[in-house]
Amino acid sequence: MSSTSGQPQFRYTQTPSKVLHLRNLPWECTEEELVELCKPFGKIVNTKCNVGANRNQAFVEFMDLNQAISMVSYYASSSDPAQVRGKTVYIQYSNRQEITNNKSSGDVAGNVLLVTIEGVEAGDVSIDVIHLVFSAFGFVHKIATFEKAAGFQALIQYTDAQTASTARNALDGRSIPRYLLPEHVTSCHLRISFSAHTDLNIKFQSHRSRDYTNPYLPVNPSAIEGTLQPTLGLDGKKKEPESNVLLASIENLQYAVTVDVLHKVFSTFGTVQKIAIFEKNGGMQALIQYPDVTTAAVAKGSLEGHCIYEGGYCT
Incomplete structure (x- = not known):
């Protein structure tokens, strides 16, 4: 049996980035331990530890894209998995190209996503279209839409942070499918971060807010x-x-x-x-x-x- 048979295949289909996303780390893993794991492959310029609901994920940014690729390739084909304190660590490319170290809530995984829909006016994307797109990843509890200086935004509440993370990883930077949008909208990009909210307070069902649980x-x-x-x-x-x-x-x-x-x-x-x-x-x-x-x-x-x-x- 080849050594890669048990490895998840997504490593090969993801767009390479010099930022790697590490999962299944030991609790409260330190920056030093991450650097120790990654430095054989190149120079680390930034890290973000203890990410995610269980604080067992991290991001590591290499100086150069080829260094990140060499690390992913090495562990994808090695019979010895990447390990920290005896725990097998899963490595994949991040969907971000650099680590921003403003400790904003947008990087701490929660169950509510803040979605900025770029390139549209408030009336262009209905709440039903937003619901359709985000329901692909799990049950959507609530949606609230509003207009801010940043543009047309929506808060989307899922059951848990894991579902929200899956949706964010899949949709951040993507566009809503063309056939769901009005004729005059040419492009419509989703920019997604985590919100500090955990439970949206929705008083009415309307074209701006929905509670699908009530x-x-x-x-x-x-x-x-x-x-x-x-x-x-x-x-x-x-x-x-x-x-x-x-x-x-x-x-x-x-x-x-x-x-x-x-x-x-x-x-x-x-x-x-x-x-x-x-x-x-x-x-x-x-x-x-x-x-x-x-x-x-x-x-x-x-x-x-x-x-x-x-x-x-x-x-």
Whole structure:
């Protein structure tokens, strides 16, 4: 069996960098121990120790790219693994090209990512697109978006720091896929660091903030696009403007009605983009958003007055 058979293959597909990312180090590994491990391959110009939730990772920066490549290549083909205090250390190229030693929270792994989306205005990238991109790496608990001097930003909360790190390593410096963006956006780069937050405080579901763990969170009415105030018709009665968002009131609640149940019922008529459930005056209501008015009108006409469950339950 070749000595590389047990080694993870990513070493060969990663872009080389003179900064190496070391994992599985002994607890509170010192800078001296790192230098001792790496100096046979070249001159170390910078280190960052005790990184990550368990403080068992580090970054080491060589003076020259070829020195870093020689270290990765050596351990990728050696039958003796890299070791510190008898522990096997895993070595890969970092996705950064240099170590910046401002001790900002952006380098300490946490479960919340701060994402700056470069090259776009706030309205160009919807919260649903952000959710789609970041959900590829694990369950996204919450998202909050905002505009700062740095541009359009989002905070994305995962269950743990490990999931957040995986997402950061995969997406930092990458672009959101072209087909998810409006025509006029030519480039859109993600710049990702760790936030000092651990739990985002989200009060409303809206086009700016979401809590995917709490289906009962109230919807900020002004914040879901397309919910219009009813206008009066010629006869003085309320004339509802047609909209791509339906407001459903559910009566005679004998069974639990969840987002999933509503999704199943309303998806029969077309793609459901968003659902938000909330309680109002002791009853249950939901906002269901379709891509267009026509689909919403068909769904409204078909479902108005019908029951979700047989026996007249959940009308």
